Amino acid sequence: MSSAEWQKIEVLADRSYPVYLGAPLEELGDYLHSLPEKVEHILIISHQTVLDLYAKRLMKGLEDYRVNLLVVPAGETEKSLERLSQLTTAALRYGADRKTLVVALGGGVIGDLAGFFASVFMRGIRLIQVPTTLLAQVDSSIGGKVAVNHPAGKNILGAFHPPQAVWTDFTTLESLPWIEVENGLAESIKHALIADSDLFDFFETQVDGIKRRDPSIWRMMVTRSSSVKVRIVSQDEREQGIRGLLNLGHSFGHALETQMNYRGVTHGQGVSIGIVAAAHLANAKGLITLDEVEKIEQLLQHYGLPTTISGQDPQALLQRMQADKKNQGGRKILILPQGIGNAVISKDCLDSEILAAWHHVISD
Ligand SMILES: NC(=O)c1ccc[n+]([C@@H]2O[C@H](COP(=O)([O-])OP(=O)(O)OC[C@H]3O[C@@H](n4cnc5c(N)ncnc54)[C@H](O)[C@@H]3O)[C@@H](O)[C@H]2O)c1
Structure with a gap:
């Protein structure tokens, strides 16, 4: 796919951000180079199934960065404080700091969980949403809402944490059940x-x-x-x-x-x-x-x-x-x-x- 086929639409908000539609996974790295604040360390948060399918393509563009993968089991129950705490432990082990950038690669569960992690880790670090389900591409990756669940209810603990960008590669939908x-x-x-x-x-x-x-x-x-x-x-x-x-x-x-x-x-x-x-x-x-x-x-x-x-x-x-x-x-x-x-x-x-x-x- 050539970049001529990309589209960019802007979410106008307190802090506006672009939604790139038809953006190849391989080209995310080039985009990160263009950000005004330099990126050095990246945490990719995803499910194993999604990584098996798409990590290779995404990593192609990320050779210039220090990248760590954080794998989360699939399922709504993973949007939990326990998982958030485990992500925090792993992130610290990998030397994450306030300049680390989180890439949420997956559906709405990953977007919400990784997004919430990014909203609270060291009082908030940068986030890129890379949605790979139809629901995430049309809905959950856009709008800045991130959350985890609590036994008292769904999305009880949440925040508004708009991403730096939403990076939507339509081809990831081909493998979606x-x-x-x-x-x-x-x-x-x-x-x-x-x-x-x-x-x-x-x-x-x-x-x-x-x-x-x-x-x-x-x-x-x-x-x-x-x-x-x-x-x-x-x-x-x-x-x-x-x-x-x-x-x-x-x-x-x-x-x-x-x-x-x-x-x-x-x-x-x-x-x-x-x-x-x-x-x-x-x-x-x-x-x-x-x-x-x-x-x-x-x-x-x-x-x-x-x-x-x-x-x-x-x-x-x-x-x-x-x-x-x-x-x-x-x-x-x-x-x-x-x-x-x-x-x-x-x-x-x-x-x-x-x-x-x-x-x-x-x-x-
Ligand atoms: N933040 C928001 O504004 C917002 C809006 C709507 C929904 N949500 C949240 O979104 C969640 C649901 O998201 P969902 O429907 O994307 O489900 P999901 O994130 O659980 O993904 C569904 C399954 O598809 C798999 N998968 C993801 N991408 C794939 C791909 N390209 N190919 C093959 N398999 C793939 C995942 O591993 C997972 O098993 C809920 O937790 C809901 O609360 C949030």
Whole structure:
């Protein structure tokens, strides 16, 4: 791939940073040379599977630097204080200091964990996000949120630690298992729904190409979808308003995931069902037509994402939503689609309306 095919979009924030799209792993080293503050020592934090696939390509550009690899087992449970402490021990052993740069090579788990490590190690060191899952490329690597989990909840301990840059090499997606692709597709379709009706049309017309993983279609999909995230976080880095729209489908989805103990439903599947529930609620509130709700359901189904779930108790799910981090003063804050390509933050949904929305997505 030649650099002519690269794209750069800027996240405008307190400290703005570039998102490079279509940037080859091999060329990260050249980019680091161009940074105003010299880089000498690099810690690459990643999973063994990802290193087996991509370390060689990444290392090709990093010969001029002192590089250490920190390997983290895969899985959401690794986003923990224990792992953070182990990373710290290893980093110190390798002589890391305040000038060390962290490269987070992987999906959202690595991005969040390595990012949180970079945010607290010696009060904060530089970070480059190198996302290798669809979800990370279109969503989690952009926006500066980093976190680890706590037994009390997901992402309870976190920070805003914007990277120096996001370095997105589309070719890393070729090895991603389809179940992981689904998680990213759910978030990308969510981006289309809240802010980009053309992207929604694109998803409707490009089902075959996306399922076949046609590189040029994937390039367009990732570019368009990550641009939505860039646009939104550029307007509201600290989630005081519009950034909240990115939670569409997540209050319902998260309730479902926790109710099912994270078994039998992936995050993407939870979000997909959550989007449909939110769409039905929006329809009840006159924000979206039934035709549009059906269009959304059909689109998700085209990509193999579920739109209903069986064997769940709507009342228990409603109860789960009581604990949502986004609630304010006991009031549920929900994101609802307004037509396709637009969404609103709703603070006045009645429990009876939410319950009715759950009934729409529970199949028996
Ligand atoms: N910070 C944010 O703004 C934000 C936003 C959304 C989600 N998240 C977080 O993201 C996490 C989920 O991220 P995810 O969906 O990327 O999952 P993940 O990071 O767990 O990655 C999924 C699996 O794919 C493997 N993998 C990664 N890249 C690969 C590749 N190119 N080829 C083959 N296998 C590869 C990983 O080793 C892992 O086993 C959650 O912890 C969530 O909280 C954060």
